[in-house]
Every structure is written in structure tokens, then in C-alpha cells.
Amino acid sequence: MRSRPVYIASAEEDLWADPLGEYLSALHAVPVYELYGDAPFGNRTEEQLPNLHEQVGKTIGYHIRAGKHDVTEFDWEMYIRFADKHLKK
Numbered sequence: 001m002r003s004r005p006v007y008i009a010s011a012e013e014d015l016w017a018d019p020l021g022e023y024l025s026a027l028h029a030v031p032v033y034e035l036y037g038d039a040p041f042g043n044r045t046e047e048q049l050p051n052l053h054e055q056v057g058k059t060i061g062y063h064i065r066a067g068k069h070d071v072t073e074f075d076w077e078m079y080i081r082f083a084d085k086h087l088k089k
Helices: 019-027 030-035 073-087
Strands: 006-011 060-065
Touching (some): 006 019, 006 073, 060 073
Parallel strands (some): 006 060
16 A cells, blocks of 8 residues: 655745644654655655745655745646656556
């Protein structure tokens, strides 16, 4: 059985969504993915946000971008890149 890919996106000004909490939820899901032999976040272990506009992760993907709560062209580019990596055959 394989773990399912999941992608999380945050915006630095969207404090109600809690960007750090969103990132930490992805980071703390890693041990469950490891049960299936996956390394979903690569070598990432820091409990601090990645740089703005930096996509991180493998099976668990994450990015934080500048701005407020919204879905931007940058978000769509990252979603599609992640989906292509996992869903294209």
C-alpha cells in the first residue's frame, strides 16, 4: 500500500489559517508516511517555515507565498506541478 500525496499551501498574511500550524501538521504527519516506507518531506525536519515561494516536500508538498488568503496563479502552478509529478503516467 502507498501513502497518498497531499499538498498544503499557505499565505504569510493569512494568520487565521495559521501558516505555521499548517506547515507543522504536514511535518508531523511524516512518521505515518514513513510507516509505508515513504520519505514525504525529504530531509526536512526543521520546525520553521520554508522560504516564501519555495515548494518543499515529496509526497507531502507545501509552500508559503506572500500575500493574503486567496488562490493565486503561483498557487495553481505549484498544485499542477505537484499533481503532474504524482498523477501523470
